Amino acid sequence: xxxxxxxxxxxxxxxxxIIALAVGLxxxxxxWIWMLFGVTKRSEDAILHYTVLFQVDKLGSxxxxxxxxxxxxxIILLNFLFAWFLYNYDVFLAELLIVAxxxxxxxxxxxxxxxxxxxx
Numbered sequence: 001x002x003x004x005x006x007x008x009x010x011x012x013x014x015x016x017x018i019i020a021l022a023v024g025l026x027x028x029x030x031x032w033i034w035m036l037f038g039v040t041k042r043s044e045d046a047i048l049h050y051t052v053l054f055q056v057d058k059l060g061s062x063x064x065x066x067x068x069x070x071x072x073x074x075i076i077l078l079n080f081l082f083a084w085f086l087y088n089y090d091v092f093l094a095e096l097l098i099v100a101x102x103x104x105x106x107x108x109x110x111x112x113x114x115x116x117x118x119x120x
Contacts, residue, residue: 024102
């Protein structure tokens with residue numbers, strides 16, 4: 001009925017897990033660095049949301065810009081934890097969670113790029 005949790009030391013040695021986690025963390029780190037060096041802090045508000053035609057919907061503080069890569073990091077960590085707990089039951093689904101988290105970082109990196117473009 002209840003299986004024990006797969007050992008963490010063995011889980012992080014699996015090649016698909018290592019590769020997908022490394023790619024996700026690398027993309028997230030790139031987003032943090034791009035946001036840090038791409039946006040210059042001004043006394044004005046930062047553009048936080050925009051429409052398809054780049055019309056501004058929402059303004060806010062510059063610190064709120066860092067929510068985007070922060071949420072991305074949270075998604076990576078949650079997917080890692082869910083995948084670790086799920087690994088005993090379904091290996092494919094666990095690996096899919098890690099890969100999905102890494103792929104999601106591409107979208108988050110694109111959002112960071114647009115925010116940097118709009119606030120530079």
